[in-house]
Amino acid sequence: MKFLHDILEKQKPMFEKGGKLEKFYYLFEAGESFAFTPSTTTPAKGAHIRDAIDLKRMMMTVVIAMVPALLFGIWNVGYQHFLATGNPDAALLDIIIVGTIQVLPIVIVSYTAGGIVEVIFAIIRKHPINEGFLVTGMLIPLTMPPDIPLWQVALATIFAVIIAKEAFGGTGMNILNVALTARAFLYFAYPTNISGTVWTYLGDKAAVDGYTGATALSIAAEAKAGTVTAALDGATTSWAGAESLFSFNNMLIGAIPGSIGETSAVMALLGAIILVVAGVASWKIMVSGVVGALVMGLIFHLAGSTPFMQMMPHYHLIMGGFAFGIVFMATDPVSAAQTETGKWIYGFFIGLLTVLIRVFNPAYPEGIMLAILLMNVFAPLIDFYVINANKNRRLKRIHV
């Protein structure tokens, strides 16, 4: 690969100070350092060897952990399409083709729009391009409904990167999770395209009899009498081929309508295993998040007055975007609590608030997004108290 490196090196003077394309130095640098780990060595004083990890590899690990959710999402978009349009026995290949055609452009638009913003800011601010967007660019499409207009994806991405990240000073400085900001932006700016019956891609075909565009969460939220499980079972009884669409197992696997990557708790779990084994994401946040959801769910279950409240707590873990959110969004190291004790508290409240918002917010049955954004804001406060506790321990040691 030396010849490739030589070619790159030859172009370098053009981008360096005084060169024709000086302005684009960091774009060139990003390209070169993408292809080649730079030849930089450690300074003459300090640690002379460094860990083999770098931020690129760390970020790629997260992207890889999302691949199961993405692949499943592609399949599910196609599967839901055929299910809703009265062809539940469509061939796998057809399903995947429909899914790919629908999902891939969203991924490409997200990466392109965000990438351009990143590059522009790197050029203006004269700093290297950070790798953080590798993950954000994948997270955004996975939280989108399958038939979201592409221009909205682009707009949301640009908004999120500028307002939620660059306005705070770039990678590592943001307070809110960037991908969630993109989704929240759409939720508030273009609510019709991201709530209600948008979770299945129908294309130009008409839906079959009995088709319900609702998600499990909205069915649960609207259940007025009986149990949620009964409401879920009843929702699709007249829909040929999808009679047990909202069975527990189906929700666990994720073959239900919803955002592209969010429906499958199993795929989120697979991602969680990759992230935890790799040590890239905090297992403390994931565990405490699940515990928080179960605790709140259990309290409601025991004391609740509506069917949704009385629902068995573990249903919360497989409905909506909870699993995906807690694994991939809550663990974002920059916007989460940064102290180890803080992570326990942070995750716990995300789980707790998710269930609380789901059950009590009539306008918005999905709670994980708001819960995470809210806790993003509180994370510095949690850290403040954890850090203060550490400071106070140190103060207390002084024996006068």
Next chain:
Amino acid sequence: MNIKTRKGFDINLAGKAALQVGNAEQSETFAIKPTDFVGMHRPKVVVKEGDVVKAGTPLFFDKKLEKALYTSPVSGEVVEVKRGDKRKLLEIKILADKQIEYENFTKYSISDMANLKGEDVKESLLKSGTWINIIQRPYGVVANPEDAPRAIFISAFDSNPLAPDYDFLFKNDGQYFQAGIDALKKMVDVPIHLTTDGKAEVSAIFQNVRNVEQHTISGPHPAGNVGVQIHHIEPINRGEVVWTIHPYGVIQIGKLFLEGRYDASKKIAIVGSEVTTPQYYETYIGASVSKFLKNNLKQDHVRVISGNILTGTAIEKDSYVGFYDNLVTVLPEGDKPRFFLSDGWLAPTSRLSFHRALGLLSFLNPKKERVIDTSLNGEERAFVETGVMEQVVPMDILPLQLVKSIMAEDYDGMESLGIYEVIEEDVALCEFVDVSKHRIQNIVRQGIELLREG
């Protein structure tokens, strides 16, 4: 006290020194470099080129700490007083005599030592050049003789990568070590804490030492760091001063009293994957490394480090060992660009990593002795990952928050987050594991300097 730590990381490098003393020609020149003494800003030279000195003759002192003299390790002629930009003193080079002559200091028999007075001990140490073995915390600088320390801490082992074996280094120095301890105890009547490795057999010279409080510590590196030991035995609070001293320094002090001379002889280990025969050599403080490296390197494109690979200083192949170092490590330089798919950031690699992210496979083989080059393995980036530095600092300290408070020049934050308890070596592993490739040790030193000035 028996301390157990779990946090940290042992780095197994290839090229461990065999327990033997090699035959190499003795270095012709020796040098003392003021830059080895962290925090010394204004050295004042008291010799000229051409002067003849003995072992123990003062070469320079710090204008801010005039009493402590920095003396010549060998006898001979001062051949160069090397200065850099703005006349900054870089090194004082001495061409050594074949037979070392010593300045005369008062010699005591073991029984005489009982009658030593604290003030006399202090004066002898300051005058002879042995004082500078005493390092104070906070700040990790040469101790101020005016201070009243709360305690003295000695770590009796080194857990750094490829560290020399103290048992081998100090094999026959037991009586000197005891004499050194006794002298220190006379000088300041405070507890002297001696901490040995809980995982290994305690070497004879540390086993039955009197006048000390014995502790053990077991755990991965940095368990051998005296800072970690202080933290667990009796942490430093604001306003307190403790002293630390390397066992070599204690022995040097012992020799000063029992032999009446400043004895700068020491064994140093030449180690690392690029050394043909990693082993020990007998020499003196400040030795030139050229003779030990001659015909002893596997290749030319190497980095020679005075000290260990976590905290040491890169030196030239004909340069000099640092004052406090008893180790020279030679690593391959890692300045080759690596294609991302073949051996770069996306390819599976067996390069050493504390992490287990995508393709980092070294955790499968933790005991393997590795050849590691000096590549930064990435580029400097914003802080993103959290919770990693915490895993390699076995103290109740929040390293990331401390580093950030230093970067923000938040004095109160630095103080209350524990900057008094750490020096560079205590955060060296943070620098190693940092995904964002910051110079953590450098940042911590900047913080310490801010507080020293402020």
